[in-house]
Amino acid sequence: MVPPEFDQLVRESDFVVRAKVLSVNSEWLERGKSRTIVTKVELDVLEVIAGEVDAKVTLTMLGGKIGEREMVIEGAPHFVVGEEDILFVQGNGRQVVPLTAMMHGRYRIMRDPAEDRSYVARENGEPLTETAQVTQAMEGALPGGPLSREERIERALSPEEFAKRIRAVKPAAASTSTPPEND
Numbered sequence: 001m002v003p004p005e006f007d008q009l010v011r012e013s014d015f016v017v018r019a020k021v022l023s024v025n026s027e028w029l030e031r032g033k034s035r036t037i038v039t040k041v042e043l044d045v046l047e048v049i050a051g052e053v054d055a056k057v058t059l060t061m062l063g064g065k066i067g068e069r070e071m072v073i074e075g076a077p078h079f080v081v082g083e084e085d086i087l088f089v090q091g092n093g094r095q096v097v098p099l100t101a102m103m104h105g106r107y108r109i110m111r112d113p114a115e116d117r118s119y120v121a122r123e124n125g126e127p128l129t130e131t132a133q134v135t136q137a138m139e140g141a142l143p144g145g146p147l148s149r150e151e152r153i154e155r156a157l158s159p160e161e162f163a164k165r166i167r168a169v170k171p172a173a174a175s176t177s178t179p180p181e182n183d
Contacts, residue, residue, distance in 0.1 A: 001075055001101055001102050001103065001104065002101075003101065003104050003134065003135045003136060003137060004100070004101045004104060004134065004135065005134070005135055006131040006132065006134040006135070006165075006169070007169050009088055009100055009101060009104060009105065009134055010050060010088070010166050010169040010170045011169065011170060012088075012090055012100050012101075013050065013051065013088040013089060013090050013100045013105070013170075014051055014089055014090050014091070014092070015048065015050060015051030015052060015053040015089050016048075016049040016050040016051060016086065016087065016088050016089070016166055016170070017043070017045045017046075017047065017048055017049060017053060017057070017086070017087055017089070018045075018046045018047040018049060018084070018085070018086050018109070018159060018163065019043035019044060019045045019046055019057065019084070019085060019087060020043065020044045020046060020082065020083070020084045021041060021042070021043060021079045021080060021081050021082060021083045021084075021085070022042040022043060022044050022056075022081065023040075023041070023042040023081060024039060024040075024041050024042075024079050024080070024081060025039065025040050025042075026038065026039045026040075026064030026065055026066050027039075027040065027064075027066070028066065036062065036071065037062075037063060037064045037065070037066055037069065037070075037071040038060055038061065038062055038063070038064060039060075039061050039062075039063060039064035039079075040058050040059070040060050041058065041059040041061070041079045042056065042057075042058045043056065043057045043058070043059065043087075044056060045057055046084070047163065048172045049086065049163045049166050049167060049172055050166055050167060050169075050170040050171060050172050051170070051172065052172075053089075057089075057092070059087075059089065059092055059098050059099075060092060060093045060098065061073070061076060061095075061096065061097045061098060062076075062096045062097070063076055063096075073096060073097060075097070075102045075103050076096075076097045076102065076103075077097070077099065077102075077103055077106045077123055083108065083109075084108075084109040085106055085107060085108050085109060086106075086107040086109065086120065086159065086162060086163070086166075087099060087105060087106055087107075088100040088101075088104075088105035088106075089105070090105070103123040103124075103138060104123070104134060106123045107120045107121065107122060107123075107128060107162065108120070108121045108122075108123070108125070109121075109159050110125075110127070110153075110156075112153050112154075112156075114150075114153075115153075115154065117158065118158060118159055119153060119156035119157065119158060119159075120156060120157045120158070120159055120162045121156065122138065123138060124138045124139075126152070127149075127152040127153045127155070127156035128156055128157050128162065129152060129155040129156055129157065130157070131157075131162075131165055
């Protein structure tokens with residue numbers, strides 16, 4: 001997967017949300033005589049950042065595990081109940097993974113206990129210190145030189161700042177959704 005530019009990631013998304021994972025369930029999808037495993041991720045939308053979407057969304061993606069049978073999609077994210085993310089969604093139910101640019105369409109909301117604040121991290125757990133990092137591969141050197149993990153966390157964007165930068169590219173439609181309280 002070629003990492004997109006930040007503006008491209010935002011513009012190509014049908015919607016962008018801050019959401020909490022409510023459930024993750026795999027099931028068989030039957031089409032004619034064939035069947036495949038899909039995983040449904042139910043989300044509680046905490047904030048609509050761009051586009052239009054309901055307060056509850058279920059992402060449907062190819063792959064998952066049912067009993068001993070497992071279908072793995074390389075580069076697909078793994079969701080866990082209770083996690084909070086900023087998600088760039090495109091083609092839900094029509095694409096293998098409904099996140100824009102697969103793993104580049106998920107940004108985790110992490111907590112820095114030392115500073116008692118929330119910050120945004122990439123799918124690989126690396127703190128997002130600037131939107132230019134969106135174009136970086138998940139592995140390899142990060143821009144800004146050799147900073148310690150603590151320094152990267154300290155400089156990481158807050159969810160509110162990241163949402164502000166997303167809205168500068170593509171605003172949300174008229175919505176009653178409000179952002180979570182500041183941490």
